[in-house]
Amino acid sequence: MNLVADLHTHTVASGHAYSTINENARAAAARGLEMIGFTDHGPAIRGGPDPYHFGSLRVLPRYLHGVRILRGIEANIMAADGTLDLSEEYLRRLDIVLAGFHPGCYDGGNVVANTDALIAAMENPYVDIIVHPGNPQYPVDIPVVVREAVRLGICLEINNASFSLSRKGSKDNCQHFARICADQGAILAINSDAHFMGYVGEFREAVAVVKEAGVVPEQVLNTSTERVLDYLRTRGKQVQEVTPQPPI
Numbered sequence: 001m002n003l004v005a006d007l008h009t010h011t012v013a014s015g016h017a018y019s020t021i022n023e024n025a026r027a028a029a030a031r032g033l034e035m036i037g038f039t040d041h042g043p044a045i046r047g048g049p050d051p052y053h054f055g056s057l058r059v060l061p062r063y064l065h066g067v068r069i070l071r072g073i074e075a076n077i078m079a080a081d082g083t084l085d086l087s088e089e090y091l092r093r094l095d096i097v098l099a100g101f102h103p104g105c106y107d108g109g110n111v112v113a114n115t116d117a118l119i120a121a122m123e124n125p126y127v128d129i130i131v132h133p134g135n136p137q138y139p140v141d142i143p144v145v146v147r148e149a150v151r152l153g154i155c156l157e158i159n160n161a162s163f164s165l166s167r168k169g170s171k172d173n174c175q176h177f178a179r180i181c182a183d184q185g186a187i188l189a190i191n192s193d194a195h196f197m198g199y200v201g202e203f204r205e206a207v208a209v210v211k212e213a214g215v216v217p218e219q220v221l222n223t224s225t226e227r228v229l230d231y232l233r234t235r236g237k238q239v240q241e242v243t244p245q246p247p248i
Contacts, residue, residue: 001190001211005035005222006201008074008098008131008157008191013040015047019197025064027194031201035225037070037191039098044076044085044105054090062242068225070232070239072096074131076105080113082120084127091126095239096232098157099124100131101138108138115140122154128235129189129221132159132166134173142173146180149187155221155231156186161193163205171209178213187231189221 009024010017019027021038028036038060041048057071072094075084084091084099091097099121101108108114118140121127133145133156149156158178162170181188190207194200210220217223221231232239 001207001217001220001223003190003203003207003220003222004033004225005037005228006033006192006194007037007070007096007129007189007222007228008039008159009036009194009200010040011038013049013053014195015041015045015049017195021060022064023197024194024200025067025069027197027200028067029065033067033201035068035070035228036200037072037096039072039074039096041102042073042075042085044078045102046104051086051090054086055093058093063244066244070095072098074098074100076102077117077121078105080109080117080120082117082124084121084124088126095237096128097126098129098131099127100133101135103137106138111139111141114138115144118145119148122148122152125236127154128232128237129155129157131157132162132170132193133157134162134170134177135167136169136173137167142176143180146177146184146186150184153187153234155189156181157189157191158206158210159191159193160203160206161199166193174209175213178210178215181219182214185219187221188215188219191222
């Protein structure tokens, strides 16, 4: 399975990541990626950027080091009603919006409450991808989440960092998600969740999980930049084809 985009990466703006935009873009180019999403954490996370950071992402070029740039956020789900920690004023300006549960932002509840919160976030017209839904800290009804993702046309993530660096104990849930997604034809994204440039484009463990589950490449969003852009357009994002510029 050839992945050409990493749609979930972090920079120093997240407060607990350790590389710059330029460093991550160089790392993506070195990995042979064609596209990278800069999706720093939303402002509610400890050490996160001010909302104005996301409004100012328009200064970024569309290409860096030959890699297509998506200006985005990993927004925090804040409550059972799916409220995010960034206002519509800023969300509508972004190319891509990820959303998920994070400690210190959403306290969590039982399976029913967490499932309802995740579905409410999926119903937000600005949300494009639900990230690391297999996190065992926030148990959900996996078949229901996948069913609603298919109904709403929302992409679910299999997060490579969940198998090594973060969210210990996620593998069983991620395998369950992948099997049901394979069966139901859900859209998946396989991302690194890199918090350091050395992990940009690191997908190996997540790819192994989806292959074992029977997920086919046509279900995986980031097997094609055209597929990513077409998907974002269906979500109402104003992403355009642009000509690559010489590296800075």
